[in-house]
Amino acid sequence: xxxxxxxxxxxxxxxxxxxxxxxxxxxxxxxxxxxxxxxxxxxxxxxxxxxxxxxxxxxxxxxxxxxxxxxxxxxxxxxxxxxxxxxxxxxxxxxxxxxxxxxxxxxxxxxxxxxxxxxxxxxxxxxxxxxxxxxxxxxxxxxxxxxxxxxxxxxxxxxxxxxxxxxxxxxxxxxxxxxxxxxxxxxxxxxxxxxxxxxxxxxxxxxxxxxxxxxxxxxxxxxxxxxxxxxxxxxxxxxxxxxxxxxxxxxxxxxxxxxxxxxxxxxxxxxxxxxxxxxxxxxxxxxxxxxxxxxxxxxxxxxxxxxxxxxxxxxxxxxxxxxxxxx
Amino acid sequence: xxxxxxxxxxxxxxxxxxxxxxxxxxxxxxxxxxxxxxxxxxxxxxxxxxxxxxxxxxxxxxxxxxxxxxxxxxxxxxxxxxxxxxxxxxxxxxxxxxxxxxxxxxxxxxxxxxxxxxxxxxxxxxxxxxxxxxxxxxxxxxxxxxxxxxxxxxxxxxxxxxxxxxxxxxxxxxxxxxxxxxxxxxxxxxxxxxxxxxxxxxxxxxxxxxxxxxxxxxxxxxxxxxxxxxxxxxxxxxxxxxxxxxxxxxxxxxxxxxxxxxxxxxxxxxxxxxxxxxxxxxxxxxxxxxxxxxxxxxxxxxxxxxxxxxxxxxxxxxxxxxxxxxxxxxxxxxxxxxxxxxxxxxxxxxxxxxxxxx
Numbered sequence: 001x002x003x004x005x006x007x008x009x010x011x012x013x014x015x016x017x018x019x020x021x022x023x024x025x026x027x028x029x030x031x032x033x034x035x036x037x038x039x040x041x042x043x044x045x046x047x048x049x050x051x052x053x054x055x056x057x058x059x060x061x062x063x064x065x066x067x068x069x070x071x072x073x074x075x076x077x078x079x080x081x082x083x084x085x086x087x088x089x090x091x092x093x094x095x096x097x098x099x100x101x102x103x104x105x106x107x108x109x110x111x112x113x114x115x116x117x118x119x120x121x122x123x124x125x126x127x128x129x130x131x132x133x134x135x136x137x138x139x140x141x142x143x144x145x146x147x148x149x150x151x152x153x154x155x156x157x158x159x160x161x162x163x164x165x166x167x168x169x170x171x172x173x174x175x176x177x178x179x180x181x182x183x184x185x186x187x188x189x190x191x192x193x194x195x196x197x198x199x200x201x202x203x204x205x206x207x208x209x210x211x212x213x214x215x216x217x218x219x220x221x222x223x224x225x226x227x228x229x230x231x232x233x234x235x236x237x238x239x240x241x242x243x244x245x246x247x248x249x250x251x252x253x254x255x256x257x258x259x260x261x262x263x264x265x266x267x268x269x270x271x272x273x274x275x276x277x278x279x280x281x282x283x284x285x286x287x288x289x290x291x292x293x294x295x296x297x298x299x300x301x302x303x304x305x306x307x308x309x310x311x312x313x314x315x316x317x318x319x320x321x322x323x324x325x326x327x
Numbered sequence: 328x329x330x331x332x333x334x335x336x337x338x339x340x341x342x343x344x345x346x347x348x349x350x351x352x353x354x355x356x357x358x359x360x361x362x363x364x365x366x367x368x369x370x371x372x373x374x375x376x377x378x379x380x381x382x383x384x385x386x387x388x389x390x391x392x393x394x395x396x397x398x399x400x401x402x403x404x405x406x407x408x409x410x411x412x413x414x415x416x417x418x419x420x421x422x423x424x425x426x427x428x429x430x431x432x433x434x435x436x437x438x439x440x441x442x443x444x445x446x447x448x449x450x451x452x453x454x455x456x457x458x459x460x461x462x463x464x465x466x467x468x469x470x471x472x473x474x475x476x477x478x479x480x481x482x483x484x485x486x487x488x489x490x491x492x493x494x495x496x497x498x499x500x501x502x503x504x505x506x507x508x509x510x511x512x513x514x515x516x517x518x519x520x521x522x523x524x525x526x527x528x529x530x531x532x533x534x535x536x537x538x539x540x541x542x543x544x545x546x547x548x549x550x551x552x553x554x555x556x557x558x559x560x561x562x563x564x565x566x567x568x569x570x571x572x573x574x575x576x577x578x579x580x581x582x583x584x585x586x587x588x589x590x591x592x593x594x595x596x597x598x599x600x601x602x603x604x605x606x607x608x609x610x611x612x613x614x615x616x617x618x619x620x621x622x623x624x625x626x627x628x629x630x631x632x633x634x635x636x637x638x639x640x641x642x643x644x645x646x647x648x649x650x651x652x653x654x655x656x657x658x659x660x661x662x663x664x665x666x667x668x669x670x671x672x673x674x675x676x677x678x679x680x681x682x683x684x685x
Binding site: 053108109112113116117118119120122123127128129130131132133134135137138142255258259262266294295297298300301304305307308311315316317 | 477
């Protein structure tokens with residue numbers, strides 16, 4: 001009886017009695033959710049266009065952030081005195097690197113493996129993960145680095161708002177992350193629905209064969225989606241690293257973002273966003289209000305359980321296409 | 328010329344159903360067993376036994392377990408590491424609760440505990456498939472690892488929060504613990520692995536194996552033919568987890584000699600999955616070949632700079648081996664997506680028609 005009270009009543013009483021704390025938790029959940037959503041977005045872009053479950057998305061985030069910081073250090077050493085100039089030059093060069101990565105992946109990994117079963121392509125992205133880890137550590141070293149937030153004009157500091165008789169802190173960087181993420185999603189949405197390449201992408205997502213038969217180049221499309229998700233990875237890397245620092249531990253967050261995928265559906269961009277927010281908020285609320293009951297640290301698996309509960313009712317995820325199977 | 332079945336007639340059904348119908352195969356297996364039971368313990372160095380052969384055998388068993396699930400039944404699982412952990416922790420709990428019972432019995436029993444846990448986490452496989460299921464099994468990985476860290480009862484409230492393998496005897500031979508001799512541990516591992524491979528081979532060649540493969544090829548069609556999906560899929564999860572559990576118990580009790588929750592982290596799961604994919608899905612031989620390659624490759628890469636006389640920083644070697652292993656995985660997948668087992672089949676065919684091209 002006492003346990004039931006603790007599980008079903010006590011957390012809500014706590015929420016009601018300290019609404020400012022609840023609001024703070026919700027806000028942090030939303031911010032975490034935005035970042036999960038961004039990683040999931042990278043996954044979805046590639047899965048939609050090529051049917052590849054890209055396990056390397058997490059390490060791509062790390063690799064992009066490392067490249068940015070590494071290039072910035074290189075440029076300042078070479079003698080670019082203006083920090084802002086160096087930072088934005090590094091940003092531009094990183095974009096070029098991500099384009100190179102996309103082309104290399106298409107040429108060396110995807111094209112030779114065309115028409116293989118999904119699991120083989122999945123394992124190939126595992127191999128890619130190892131290659132990127134090795135490459136990143138060889139070139140940039142394994143030690144954590146500080147993200148160049150000031151040089152990129154990313155705001156620091158926080159607002160303390162007085163709400164419900166308490167203080168709720170909004171970090172500027174979190175607000176910036178939310179704004180940039182929504183801008184990027186909006187941009188992608190426009191790109192997908194209005195441009196010629198975007199329509200070609202959707203055609204490829206619907207059917208490879210039909211798209212080929214109307215003259216769409218699969219190779220070109222694959223380079224574009226890998227480049228697009230490389231850009232998403234770069235933005236994710238900057239935002240995430242601005243809150244902590246750039247290190248290989250970041251790739252763990254990619255594993256945290258996987259439940260977002262099954263929750264939202266592998267093929268749905270809105271699913272990735274909504275799923276990310278649900279998981280982010282659910283995780284923070286669960287950890288804060290129910291975590292102490294179980295001894296804490298439940299963040300590592302709570303997201304998976306939230307996703308599993310949803311899956312029991314909708315096996316294809318919230319927004320996924322209905323799975324139709326024929327014998 | 329050498330490898331040819333011509334002239335080997337089968338005169339009864341029993342001979343026709345044999346696992347190794349060709350005489351040369353039987354001789355080959357006998358030679359391998361002879362090597363494993365006699366030559367390696369006699370002539371193998373301690374380094375070879377401790378750092379190469381024992382872990383190779385244990386990982387082979389784990390990848391046979393995963394292969395039964397992923398290769399034969401078509402259910403992708405990323406929770407192998409956690410199921411191995413369940414085996415190890417169960418074995419530790421059982422042997423510390425009942426120290427008088429033979430440790431080998433507890434190793435097998437811990438497999439049953441892992442099987443039970445596997446069945447619970449296999450339940451979602453009835454609703455969801457493919458990558459959705461793979462991610463759902465990650466739930467098992469993270470939840471179980473959290474349990475290993477957070478439930479001190481599992482490690483008998485040790486301060487170190489880790490398993491410390493106690494000394495256990497079989498008759499008057501020390502089998503586990505710091506005083507167990509290398510050769511005792513080797514023979515224990517070898518006997519268990521050989522016996523369980525034999526059992527697995529019988530399972531996959533029999534009715535159950537056929538059911539699994541039918542489910543793998545098309546589960547709706549299998550259901551229409553009268554195979555009960557619930558039982559078949561859960562049985563696959565149970566048997567697979569059983570194998571992984573026993574492998575996990577051996578990993579800790581006969582190789583590491585101690586373990587913490589981090590031993591059974593997600594990388595362990597991926598490691599075993601690599602072995603299965605590179606070795607060949609749906610092939611017991613492939614499990615061995617994959618384990619040999621994936622486990623042996625980093626060891627070779629670490630020894631290589633010394634052998635070539637190139638001085639290298641150990642951290643650099645570590646990074647290089649990541650790079651090379653990753654690259655080789657991609658190359659292997661491109662060259663032979665069906666794994667090393669398929670390469671062996673091609674070689675066999677070539678041997679059969681040699682010296683003619685076809």
